[in-house]
Amino acid sequence: METIRNKTTGSETSATIDLAEELSGVPKAIKAEILDSIGELLVERTLNALASERSPVEGHGTFKGLSQEYKKLKQSETGSGKANLDLTGSMINSIDFNVSGNKITIGVFGEDAPKADGHNNLSGASSLPTRRFIPEVGESYTSDIKQLILDEIRSKKAENADFSASDLNNIETKDELYALLSEVFGDESRSKVKEAVLGTAMRELLDEFDLLKLL
Amino acid sequence: MKLKVNFVFNPNDLKDIAAKVDEGYMQQQFQYIVDKEIKDSISKGISPVRGKRSFAKYKDKNKYPGDKKQSNKPNLKLTGELLDNYTARTVSGEIAVTIGIHSDASDFVKTKANANQNGTKTKGGEVAIAARPFIIQEGEEFNSQISIAIMKAFANVISKALKSMKGR
Numbered sequence: 001m002e003t004i005r006n007k008t009t010g011s012e013t014s015a016t017i018d019l020a021e022e023l024s025g026v027p028k029a030i031k032a033e034i035l036d037s038i039g040e041l042l043v044e045r046t047l048n049a050l051a052s053e054r055s056p057v058e059g060h061g062t063f064k065g066l067s068q069e070y071k072k073l074k075q076s077e078t079g080s081g082k083a084n085l086d087l088t089g090s091m092i093n094s095i096d097f098n099v100s101g102n103k104i105t106i107g108v109f110g111e112d113a114p115k116a117d118g119h120n121n122l123s124g125a126s127s128l129p130t131r132r133f134i135p136e137v138g139e140s141y142t143s144d145i146k147q148l149i150l151d152e153i154r155s156k157k158a159e160n161a162d163f164s165a166s167d168l169n170n171i172e173t174k175d176e177l178y179a180l181l182s183e184v185f186g187d188e189s190r191s192k193v194k195e196a197v198l199g200t201a202m203r204e205l206l207d208e209f210d211l212l213k214l215l
Numbered sequence: 216m217k218l219k220v221n222f223v224f225n226p227n228d229l230k231d232i233a234a235k236v237d238e239g240y241m242q243q244q245f246q247y248i249v250d251k252e253i254k255d256s257i258s259k260g261i262s263p264v265r266g267k268r269s270f271a272k273y274k275d276k277n278k279y280p281g282d283k284k285q286s287n288k289p290n291l292k293l294t295g296e297l298l299d300n301y302t303a304r305t306v307s308g309e310i311a312v313t314i315g316i317h318s319d320a321s322d323f324v325k326t327k328a329n330a331n332q333n334g335t336k337t338k339g340g341e342v343a344i345a346a347r348p349f350i351i352q353e354g355e356e357f358n359s360q361i362s363i364a365i366m367k368a369f370a371n372v373i374s375k376a377l378k379s380m381k382g383r
Contacts, residue, residue: 040266041359047269048360051259051288079286086288089272151363198373199366207229212377 001146003135007107008123013116014107015134017042022153023102025186030160032099037152039097039104045145046095046106046133053083055132058142063131085131091115095133107134157184158196161205168209177206177214229310235376238305244368245303245312252361253314254298257349260288264348265356271345289347291331300324301349310373315350 005016019038023031042056049056053063063083066074071081078087086092091112098105108116117123119131135141141149161184171177178190185193194215197203206212256263260270270289292298300320304313316328334346348355356362 037359043268044261044265044358044360047261048256048259051261078288080288089269093269148360148363151366152359155363155366194374195367195370197370199368199370203373204229207232212232212373213381215377 001140001149003137003139004103006122006134006137007105008117009113011111011113012107012109013113013120013122013134014105014109015122015136016103016105017135017140018103019149020102022149026153026157027160030156031102033160034153034156035099035102035104037156038149039099039106041148041152042104042106042141042145043095043097045141045148047092049142050084050086050092050133056141056145057132057135057139059139060130060132064129083131085119085133154185154188154192154196155200158200158202161202163205165209168206168211171209171211171214174214177211230308232373232376232380233308233310235379236305236310236372237375237379238307240375241305241312241368241372242303244371245305245314245365248361248364248368249301249303249314252364253349253357254301256358256361257298258290258292260290262348263357263361264351265358265362267348270347291347291349297324297327297331300328310369 001017001019001022003015004018007014007016019035023034026034046056055061055063063085065071066081066083074087075081080086091108094108094110094112094116095106096109097107107113116134118126118128120126120134120136121128121130121132122134122136132139140146163180167180171180178193181193181197182188185196188196197206197215198212203212206215253263260272262268262270270291273287273289297316300316302314302317304317305311306313316324318325320328328350330344331347332350332352334342335344337343351357357365
């Protein structure tokens with residue numbers, strides 16, 4: 001899930017992320033739903049990282065503290081001297097995403113876009129300390145966020161799995177069950193598959209056919 | 216003398232498994248999510264409800280008594296009583312939990328919860344307290360991180376119950 005494109009205009013500061021690899025094998029019918037969930041997840045994790053004064057982008061770590069002068073001003077206006085990019089809330093409330101094909105474009109849309117580029121310096125024109133919350137081309141999100149994305153995809157696959165009664169009736173062994181499940185989950189490890197099955201409504205489907213004992 | 220016996224493991228339906236669920240373990244798993252994921256999100260001014268994102272800021276942090284609100288970023292924590300009542304409870308005989316402010320909370324807490332969840336208006340129709348949804352309602356989901364933690368907790372609980380059935 002690498003960033004393949006940035007856009008820095010007066011109304012958009014964004015990154016376009018390609019998820020083709022992560023989505024390979026996902027049925028077309030649920031792709032849009034999964035991409036929408038991942039987009040929302042990226043916005044949530046970005047807000048969460050900002051509130052903790054750290055970057056959601058791999059390699060950028062904790063944000064540099066505010067200058068004494070600006071910290072004083074921010075403290076008096078908001079009660080917080082944190083480098084959380086949240087003075088009025090306007091910029092962080094403008095973080096959003098859209099989906100196209102296998103790609104998600106995430107960023108700040110609207111009049112706060114130039115402010116976002118000031119912090120992210122995707123254009124290379126900013127003189128502010130870089131506090132990156134939108135990845136640059138070639139960058140990606142932190143490993144915990146990438147892991148969450150894979151968990152989200154697995155959980156959506158489980159929720160949308162559709163087996164016929166004949167598929168399930170013929171299962172007698174653990175290997176047969178995992179072979180069938182690999183049609184949904186690909187070559188994921190058995191422990192991850194088991195977690196997704198037991199953690200979602202898919203457990204009810206398997207239970208109907210008395211197959212939980214084989215997990 | 217040791218006797219080795221193989222038991223037949225044959226759960227007829229999830230009710231059999233539910234009967235084997237360790238409710239104490241289940242409660243612990245879900246309360247951990249409430250404390251570490253849900254309340255952590257709220258403390259950062261971010262709704263734990265999917266799609267709701269940041270809470271509306273306090274209009275005037277200085278109107279709160281003493282220096283209790285030091286920031287305009289809402290965390291729904293003035294005295295702590297509201298969030299102390301935000302808990303996870305198991306549902307006996309089912310593989311289910313309820314998460315939120317429960318019906319046996321004090322009227323004061325329930326009123327406060329409702330005001331924050333849905334917001335309130337003045338007699339003139341202006342917003343008095345902005346809605347800051349912090350509990351999921353019907354048709355809603357927790358945000359991704361919390362939903363995934365819930366999925367994993369259910370998997371752990373059921374897996375433990377299945378193991379205990381295999382070993383009985």
